[in-house]
Amino acid sequence: CSESDLGPISLNWFEELSAEAPP
């Protein structure tokens, strides 16, 4: 799987989504 298929990949996705999601 590559970024061209799936869009920008972040190793810290869990922390980033936790910071963005409503509490």
Add this chain to the structure above:
Amino acid sequence: DIAEHLTPVLLDDLREESLQLVSKLKDSSSSCAVDVSTVWWEAAGSRELCVVTACESFVSLWKPLAPHCWGKVYTWQLGEIPVIQLVPLPDTCNLVCIALGDLEIGEIRLLLYSSENDSLKQSLVKTGNIKAVLGLRDRRLVSSSRTRQEQQVEIVSLSETGRTRDGQTLMPPEETVLAFAEVEGMRDALVGTTAVNSIVVWNLKTGQLLKKMHVGYSYPTSICHRAYSDSGLLFVVLSHPHAKESECCGNPAFRVIAFNPRTARSRGVVFSSLPPGHAGRQGDVTGASAAAVLTSGAIAVWDLLLGQCTALLPPDPAGPWALARWATTGACLLAGQRDGTISLYRY
């Protein structure tokens, strides 16, 4: 470059020797086996992996007495509500968790033994209109339940004595959650699959609903079994109990899908299909191995990383297979017949 490919499965290639019969146990008083599982049980300083068998009205614990020989040590009698499922609790000793109900789960109970007064005990954990339940690490249970107005997704912590501690709620999605899987390697992440074929991701620590990602319309009512995070992607093992056969994909049983949680885009990675000529399945996954009972009464085993069916256990002459579960540890398959006979196979 092929994201999702069908690996041809030839029955001749299946290595029957990959499943070796180790032992059998038979509950002579049983005529209605509904589930089988394993549990660690410690008594007199000795900790052993025991087998748990469930019938509609009682649950039994079997200890290894000698090589290839099992003895029933405890039997818990249940009430009027039938047992419909055993709920394995990882990293837990001396606790058996069961789900009871009619068409769906109405109660979750813990079964235990009290050495203080030499008695078998039962402890009620939860009641309600429960749609899904999963045992989590650190002696916790997560469940989804519905009232007419809303859905509740709740985690309860269990004590060693079977008492429930304060619960924590997770933010529910709009649609009903039908299955859960812990994300391996990520302590605070949990995923679920929903009635409209979405994957949802939670932060267990904060209860936040982090993301909802659609699985696709080709495989309705996908059920999540395992999830792990690697290189910024979330890999989810799904089974497809109701998928129809198609020319391009054969008859899909399990898929490993990679999700990018940042963009919610996904791609199939490995595809495991039913052996030709077989239909219907009820599956269980451990590590990279999956097993399912087929409507023919056979049990099929797959290597999910290769996408290949690696073993096919034909229906037993004494009766078709009705249950296929992996032991909580080791490569051991528990195969059950409705009459209460459980066969343990080394895989």
